[in-house]
Amino acid sequence: xxxxxxxxxLHFGARPSACQILRQRSFHAVSRVQQVPPGTNQKRIRNxxxxxxxxxxxxxxxxxxxxxxxxxxxxxxxxxxxxxxxxIVTADxxxxxxxxxxIKQYKEDFARLKNEIQQMEGRDVAEVKxxxxxxxxxxEKLRKQLQEEITRSQAGVRLDLNLxxxxxxxxxxxxxxxxxxxxxxxxxxxxxxxRQMEGIKLQILQYMIxxxxxxxxxxxTYIHFF
Numbered sequence: 214x215x216x217x218x219x220x221x222x223l224h225f226g227a228r229p230s231a232c233q234i235l236r237q238r239s240f241h242a243v244s245r246v247q248q249v250p251p252g253t254n255q256k257r258i259r260n261x262x263x264x265x266x267x268x269x270x271x272x273x274x275x276x277x278x279x280x281x282x283x284x285x286x287x288x289x290x291x292x293x294x295x296x297x298x299x300x301i302v303t304a305d306x307x308x309x310x311x312x313x314x315x316i317k318q319y320k321e322d323f324a325r326l327k328n329e330i331q332q333m334e335g336r337d338v339a340e341v342k343x344x345x346x347x348x349x350x351x352x353e354k355l356r357k358q359l360q361e362e363i364t365r366s367q368a369g370v371r372l373d374l375n376l377x378x379x380x381x382x383x384x385x386x387x388x389x390x391x392x393x394x395x396x397x398x399x400x401x402x403x404x405x406x407x408r409q410m411e412g413i414k415l416q417i418l419q420y421m422i423x424x425x426x427x428x429x430x431x432x433x434t435y436i437h438f439f
Contacts, residue, residue: 267292 267288274284 271281271284271288274287275281279287
């Protein structure tokens, strides 16, 4: 509908104006009048054109060298040209009712165009809103997935830390047990050495006592005999 409306406007602008048509037809009419032979019908010149003195204009043509028949032919031709031009111009004009109908049609076309544009804008806005909602939903989904992944990673790290703590605690307990066993072993060795030293000390003391007793006996025997 809108395409036909614009096409009709362009077609109307391309049509020749009434002035151009009048000039063309006047030129051809004068060319035909110059060929009218003398003695043409001497009927009174038609004076259909308003506010135009045909007789005076005919006398002016006769003074310029036109014959009476040629002058009347020129006036009649001009009358025909003006009538036809008036008909053409009138045909190009429109009545008020047609103008109102055309304006109403234009208003309806523009209203329809405005409605179509508003509908298109509404659809575009709806599509943008839908796209934004979809994007927000996807972002929220990604955020939840990321949060779950972070939670899973934290749980895994926490589990690894707990396992590492347990392993370190077990190793520490094992080291403490080994140190305790080593301390007990060293203490047992020390106790054994102490007992051995006590036994050696007792043996040395017994040996010394026996030696001193034997020496005393020998001294006393020596003193007794000598």
